[in-house]
Structures are given as structure tokens and as C-alpha cells.
Amino acid sequence: MIDVKTAVNAAYEYIKSIQYMMGSSLGDLRLEDVELSDDKSFWLITLGFDIPKKAPKSQLKNLIPTSLASTPVLYEREYKL
Template identity: 45%
Template structure:
């Protein structure tokens, strides 16, 4: 039986992502959410998928001139998959999940 539950595994993944986010170029993460969680068959690791929005630096044109409304920013959803040790809570791997 795993020592840590899904909540603790998810918190480990979130802490790890925040710790390295400047290294992976995601300084503008928004709407961070748990997308998937799965305990391995051997019960040794959690697979935790986190999703978040990142600014694409593209601007959506607005209709009408002089409306006084700023152009909204576009966002892209990105996903990372974390392997979290079910005994220690240590993140052992982080991978990009392609959709």
C-alpha cells in the first residue's frame, strides 16, 4: 500500500513544477489543475498529469475601432506528467504530455 495518497502526490508534483518553471520557460502559468492521477500496478509510483495555460504572446483582434477594450491574450493549454514515488513523495520524473 502506498504511503502517500493522491493529494500528497499531486502537491509534490505542483511544488516541483513551480520550483523548475523558470527553467522550462513557463513563467506565465495560469489555471494550474490536476488533469489525471494513476497509481502504478506495482503501487510504487503515482503518475500525475498537471495542466495549465500559458500565454502564446498572440493578440486576438477585437471588432470595432476605439472601443476602449484592450485586445485579449491567447492562451495554450500545456500538460506535464510527473512520476511521484508513492513511498517518499519524491518526484522522480517530469515529461511533456502531447495532446
């Protein structure tokens, strides 16, 4: 079995290598949790990251001038094991 530091580094590199498949760049990539599997064969590594959240469409936005209607980008926290 590999040591935990090597496993965490491999998880980071893996998630970074597939972020293009997820449709957006990953912001604030962080290690969230590390556990050893019950049979002590694998490291279970949870990574968390922020992805842009689509703002709900509102009919009221059409009534506000575009200079005033700028909406801040919202993010959702996602987790991958």
C-alpha cells in the same frame, strides 16, 4: 509508498519550483489526473496549466493603426505527467 495527497502536493510544489525554466509563468495550474502505476509503486500525476501562446505574425497588422490592432493574449493548455 507515499499517500496520494502527499504525492499531489509534491507534484504541485515541483512544477511551481521549475516554472522559471519553462519561460513563462503558469496560469490556472490544476490537477488533471492521478493514476497508480501498474506495479503499484508510483503515483502518476498529470498537472495542466495555461501558457501564453505567441500570436501568428501577420503583414496585415502593419496596415492597422496600433490603437486598433491590440490582440488579446491567447493561451494554450499544457499537460505534464
